[in-house]
Amino acid sequence: MRAFVVTGPREGAVQDVAAPEAEPGQVVVDISRVGVCGTDVEFYTGEMAYLHQGYASYPMRLGHEWCGIVSALGRGVDESWLGRRVTGDTMLGCGHCPRCVSGRHNVCEDRFEIGIRGGFPGALAEQLAVPATALLALPDSVDDVAGALVEPGGNALRAVRGAALSAGDRILVLGLGTIGLLVGEFARAQGAEVHLVDRSDRTLDFARTLGFSGVWRAEELPALPWDAVVDASNSPQLPALALDLVEPGKRIVYIGLSGTPSLIDTRTLALKDVTAVGILAGSAGLAGTIETYASGAVDPRPLVGATVGLAQAGDVLAGRLTPTGPGPKTHIDPRA
CATH class of the missing domain: 3.40.50.720 (NAD(P)-binding Rossmann-like Domain)
Incomplete structure (x- = not known):
């Protein structure tokens, strides 16, 4: 599959990489839309603190604001997920430490962060493997633009x-x-x-x-x-x-x-x-965000000022390509 890979400070390109497989407890998601945020830019420029603290290293695949369709299931995953439109939690805790058990998995010492921490590949790619426990279903009333804005x-x-x-x-x-x-x-x-x-x-x-x-x-x-x-x-x-x-x-x-x-x-x-x-991470607010978007009480879609293809991800991260519309957010469609 195609994925945007950052290989060093201000260095990155679309590469052909191995498509993910759904390990036990995981699903594979065909990515529909990915948002680019300031954290992604800091990784691209080399300024992000995790790079200097040992929590992240190059090469890496960015992208933690995403939505898509579940296309494959790993062993033990409920079959009802197949074919569903989803987004997911960025924070993947160990699941058994006191912080995780008490609902604070976003600050688990041993957590992965999708596209950010621990080498877990992100969604700037055609597909993403993610634990089923991190998934949230998107209703039809929350389209792909809003779906990729659930995390922020x-x-x-x-x-x-x-x-x-x-x-x-x-x-x-x-x-x-x-x-x-x-x-x-x-x-x-x-x-x-x-x-x-x-x-x-x-x-x-x-x-x-x-x-x-x-x-x-x-x-x-x-x-x-x-x-x-x-x-x-x-x-x-x-x-x-x-x-x-x-x-x-x-x-x-x-x-x-x-x-x-x-x-x-x-x-x-x-x-x-x-x-x-x-505040670190949207984890405990994701379900409420989906409900609010679905109700129409908040419509986040005007915040997206541009949507481009995967080949333009480097230009977005480098600041060479900025939104043409008034909104501050750029989305990437990996299928384009």
Whole structure:
């Protein structure tokens, strides 16, 4: 089969590789759509921390935001999966440690991460082998575009849950990439008053087309009490700003990661009696994301600004090919 293989920093190409086989407990999925995210770009450039921490190494196959159709079953897998449209959890825990047993498999010390950690091949390919336990079925009302946005949606939904909002609460989202915009969408669907901050006028204009009116550059932000602040940026300065802005006794949620260490003053955290929540992975939010997409309460599809073929994956990862539409997300169709 064809797969995009990254062989070193800023080096990668489509290669013919062995097609996956469904081992016991696994299925093979024919991939319909794959999203490219900032983590993939960091692996391509060589900046991703896992490369320097020993959790990942070249050559590697990226792609953890995906959907497709189950085409083969391994021994022990329920036959009802065959032919179903699915997406799946990126985080594959060992299944038996205390973290996995308690539902925290996303932080299992020995976990694999599809297309990210431990050498587990990703979905930038025509096919992907994945444990059946990681699968989630997609209803007909969630098409391939939305299906490949379930993984970032799960992250966003977990961030909104971490903010512990009540109807009418005011939430501020810093950084309007795909996840930041989805945080705004999920928070609005829950009845919150949503305000969004970014430094790009193009991004702010796009957010307005999604129906958001509280859209600001940081220097224009009104002095309002914020019941929750979500940092979905990659800026090392914004985590401290989130802490400064949030109301005492309320919550900040950190889901964005900067390329360099970011600092907050824990004295401020304590003296404001603020709860800080960190989010890693969408695992516990995937099912809820599918339900929300299926209901129509959140439609993620406008966030996709371009869809290209597998041969153009390198140009996307290198930043030579950017979305032609207003949305920030690029999808890849491995069949094209």
